[in-house]
Amino acid sequence: MAVSATAMLEEPRVVLSARGLTKHFGAFAAVKNVDLDIHHARVHALIGPNGAGKTTVFNLLTKFLQPTAGSITLLGTDITRTAPDKVARMGLVRSFQISAVFPHLSVLDNVRVALQRPNGLSTQFWLPTSALDRLNDRADELIEAVGLKRERNALAADLSYGRKRVLEIATTLALDPKVLLLDEPMAGMGQEDIGTVSGIIREVAKTRAVLMVEHNLSVVANICHHVTVLQRGEILAEGDYAAVSQDERVRLAYMGSEEA
């Protein structure tokens, strides 16, 4: 299934790569010598048991953590020492494992905040808030795309967990990122939302690179072109889902429990 999806996509090229990525917390090595290549127009999954270092890799790639060793290149530029907000402006945008919305803003405002900077409307302290109304069309498009139209004016805090995650994806897409890093986008979602979000990810991956941490292996089997398995901070296996899921060591790491 994954193979047939790959065939119709445009030529992949590396947009984000890490070499020898290592992070120590004191004596504990959370990530050891990880090499990653994320391709344009591909969905890349990062899987592995709890504590394998998946989120740490995310934090390193997005510069929320500084690597102990190794280098990171985004679109040909070395970003190993770049600040996280700068990295975001360069087109590498992440979501968080714990839902990251602005709880006391409405759904519309959440999306508009994301749109403000790219549209040059974030520093004007002399304009009324109604100046942001010209972002509404684009915001509504995004809200509709993720199926939040009915909740448009609700507070983000009042949304269910799954809907918050959907909203977060909408705000991430508002930045039109070149590389999208999604940390467990489906965690805690109902089946209906999983279907929606899978569709969205597949759609957006046509024109950008996506790296996602995901536990739901059927989702991984369905939408990911490439899988990297982490265990204790190291890469255990790599390849397409079919190959990886047949790997003896991977089955052992997952205790042979799941097969999609």
Next chain:
Amino acid sequence: MTDMSDTSVKSPAGQRAERSATASMTYAAFLIAGLAFLVVAPAFFYPIFLMKLLCFALFACAFNLLLGYTGLLSFGHATFFGGAAYFTAHAVKEWGFPPELGVLAGVVGAALLGLVMGYVAIRRQGIYFAMITLALSQMFFFFCLQAEFTQGEDGIQQVPRGHLFGFIDLNSSTNMYYFVLAVFVIGMVIIWRFINSPFGMILKSIRENEARAISLGYSVARYKLGAFVMSAALAGLAGGVKALVFQFATLTDVAWQMSGEVILMTLLGGIGTLIGPIFGAGLVVTLQNYLATSDFPVTIITGVVFMICVLVFRRGIVGEFYASWIGRKLGFEYRR
């Protein structure tokens, strides 16, 4: 089915919209009443007292811009208030500036001080931020103690009020009062606009979820610095005008107690409410005024008031009112 439930039970969003509509109506009513009161107030109260109150109210509101709307607790705001008082006093007395330019000099000076202090302090958070601002403001205090132009312990005395725009004589206390009132209203409008602007929206999002704001590409430190400078400039506006009202600028206004007092005013009135600090300042200044003539030590009373506030009504006077039954009926919402 859905249609029925939509009409019979209002959605939370619908209720919110309705409430905020009521709130803006009541806000408008309160605003008109408040302004009308301030316009006629000199007929009933001692003008100097009213002017002092307005200066401190503006100072507290400027401080609240930082604490309530940006989430930064500065312990060095006396630097901007007192510093601007010195700058204005010096500019008017020694350089012969007209009052409007004198106040402007105070505002610009305070903004520059805010830029320096903010630039150093903004990298740290919470208690460390507060400590750095305190340390820097103590340094500024000693600078003022030693510097030539501040005239040390004496302060700058007999500052001329001059003629506003060359023809309004500010030596008349009525003219002076309406000048202070105009400055106060302008300051409040600036704060209101600042909060309800595209910039204010980003500040709000940073307060709500800083990591997310960073991941959306916002350089959080710059926005905080922007708010810090704006807060410092407005505190300077209040300080500069105060120097003209009292016709002197002294060390009292740059001392750390002044930084503490403005925190007290803001907490008493209600953090994060636009008008709360006005009431907080009103209460503190009134208490000080009435107790100044008695033998009873003012600091003990304000200390007790502060303790009661922290223990019993943490949201502050206006915050408690918003959250109360009456406040909610009127359509207000209090959220921290």
